Amino acid sequence: MAPTTVLLSDFSDVTDFVVNQGNGVKGLSEMGLKALPKQYIQPLEERFSEKKIVPHESIPIIDMSKWDDPEVAKSICDAAEMWGFFQVVNHRVPLQVLDRVKAATHRFFGLSAAEKNKYSKELSPSNNVRFGTSFNTQAEKALEWKDYLSLFYVSDDEASALWPPACKDEVLEYTKSSEVLIKQLLKVLMKGLKVEGTDEAKEALLMGSVRTNLNYYPICPNPELTVGVGRHSDVSTLTILLQDDIGGLYVRGNDGESWIHVPPISGSLVINIGDALQIMSNGKYRSVEHCVIANGSSNRISVPIFINPRPQDTIGPFPEVLASGEKPVYKQVLYKDYVKHFFRKAHDGKKTVDFAKLSIF
Numbered sequence: 099m100a101p102t103t104v105l106l107s108d109f110s111d112v113t114d115f116v117v118n119q120g121n122g123v124k125g126l127s128e129m130g131l132k133a134l135p136k137q138y139i140q141p142l143e144e145r146f147s148e149k150k151i152v153p154h155e156s157i158p159i160i161d162m163s164k165w166d167d168p169e170v171a172k173s174i175c176d177a178a179e180m181w182g183f184f185q186v187v188n189h190r191v192p193l194q195v196l197d198r199v200k201a202a203t204h205r206f207f208g209l210s211a212a213e214k215n216k217y218s219k220e221l222s223p224s225n226n227v228r229f230g231t232s233f234n235t236q237a238e239k240a241l242e243w244k245d246y247l248s249l250f251y252v253s254d255d256e257a258s259a260l261w262p263p264a265c266k267d268e269v270l271e272y273t274k275s276s277e278v279l280i281k282q283l284l285k286v287l288m289k290g291l292k293v294e295g296t297d298e299a300k301e302a303l304l305m306g307s308v309r310t311n312l313n314y315y316p317i318c319p320n321p322e323l324t325v326g327v328g329r330h331s332d333v334s335t336l337t338i339l340l341q342d343d344i345g346g347l348y349v350r351g352n353d354g355e356s357w358i359h360v361p362p363i364s365g366s367l368v369i370n371i372g373d374a375l376q377i378m379s380n381g382k383y384r385s386v387e388h389c390v391i392a393n394g395s396s397n398r399i400s401v402p403i404f405i406n407p408r409p410q411d412t413i414g415p416f417p418e419v420l421a422s423g424e425k426p427v428y429k430q431v432l433y434k435d436y437v438k439h440f441f442r443k444a445h446d447g448k449k450t451v452d453f454a455k456l457s458i459f
């Protein structure tokens with residue numbers, strides 16, 4: 099038997115190679131595996147079924163060139179209510195900035211395992227910079243076919259000192275260039291809730307903390323047996339996602355069963371509502387379940403920016419939303435507790451939000 103086969107037949111060796119030594123699934127993929135290691139085989143009910151794809155359905159594509167136009171505002175609020183997901187084009191984030199951050203993502207994941215592993219949970223100089231694989235390798239019964247670098251923004255100085263040199267400038271540029279778009283989207287969405295005026299306190303509550311992730315999904319030997327990212331909704335207020343031209347992101351249809359593909363559109367950004375905004379809007383804006391399939395022939399990258407409340411903020415339905423007598427569906431929760439609850443378990447679809455539900459629901 100070839101040495102590689104011996105190595106990968108043993109549970110602890112795969113985990114050690116991928117998780118502890120920092121090779122990630124990229125390292126596994128590059129060994130030219132013929133079969134998926136058993137650690138990655140998802141139970142039948144978590145595998146993606148092509149039969150559930152609705153082929154001609156699409157999330158809205160919104161042209162933001164005239165972004166003060168009330169029709170554009172209406173499309174954004176309608177999409178947030180009906181789909182929880184939409185794509186934007188002519189969004190004013192320069193296309194070169196998007197190209198540069200995609201190149202930087204490839205540059206970071208192209209580094210040696212030893213170099214990337216300097217940012218692992220165990221070795222990283224800060225909790226705000228984390229290279230890892232899958233989602234929560236301790237809690238998951240089956241691992242996910244994805245490596246990531248997660249960068250929590252604190253200050254330019256910290257980013258400059260602690261983020262990986264291979265990508266720090268480009269990630270900062272992308273994150274900062276998206277700020278105008280994010281503010282515009284939040285202004286429109288707040289107006290749709292009749293939450294008027296974006297004072298400093300409200301702005302901090304909606305977008306007080308920012309985390310940018312670089313995701314890498316390498317070629318997988320048996321993509322039908324595993325997932326890139328399992329079913330989940332984001333815990334953010336809003337997520338701005340840049341994807342490359344490979345495809346594979348699916349959004350749950352309104353029937354709760356079907357899946358709708360989010361086709362790559364050159365120069366576009368995918369926007370989705372996260373749990374924090376679902377809670378603050380008392381369920382009017384929907385944070386929708388999504389997943390990423392594994393791919394048998396191409397490597398894929400994506401770069402989500404998660405716009406969040408600050409960890410120390412308490413979130414709950416806005417008083418303006420309840421002013422007409424609407425009953426609150428969610429209680430007040432400390433955002434840090436909510437996020438910890440999300441990260442402590444494996445992906446489990448829309449269950450995270452139950453943490454914030456009032457017990458009568």
Ligand SMILES: COc1cc(/C=C/C(=O)SCCNC(=O)CCNC(=O)[C@H](O)C(C)(C)COP(=O)(O)OP(=O)(O)OC[C@H]2O[C@@H](n3cnc4c(N)ncnc43)[C@H](O)[C@@H]2OP(=O)(O)O)ccc1O
Pocket residue numbers: 225228232233246248250307308309311327330332333334372404406407408409433434437438441442
């Ligand atoms: C990775 O694959 C993913 C990620 C996602 C992400 C979706 C999002 O919506 S991310 C947005 C999250 N919101 C924020 O980052 C905003 C506020 N941040 C916080 O509140 C804190 O940073 C914290 C996340 C609560 C962490 O608090 P702290 O106690 O100071 O720090 P830790 O001890 O490092 O973390 C606690 C616990 O959480 C896990 N964790 C933290 N950050 C990450 C991360 N970036 N990626 C993975 N796991 C993380 C960490 O493992 C800790 O667990 P323990 O085992 O140590 O208890 C969507 C889909 C994906 O596939």
Ligand SMILES: O=C(O)CCC(=O)C(=O)O
Pocket residue numbers: 311313327332339341347388389390399400402
């Ligand atoms: O890679 C993608 O397209 C989506 C990733 C995702 O859902 C996430 O990182 O939360």
Ligand SMILES: [Fe+2]
Pocket residue numbers: 330331332388
């Ligand atoms: Fe997500």
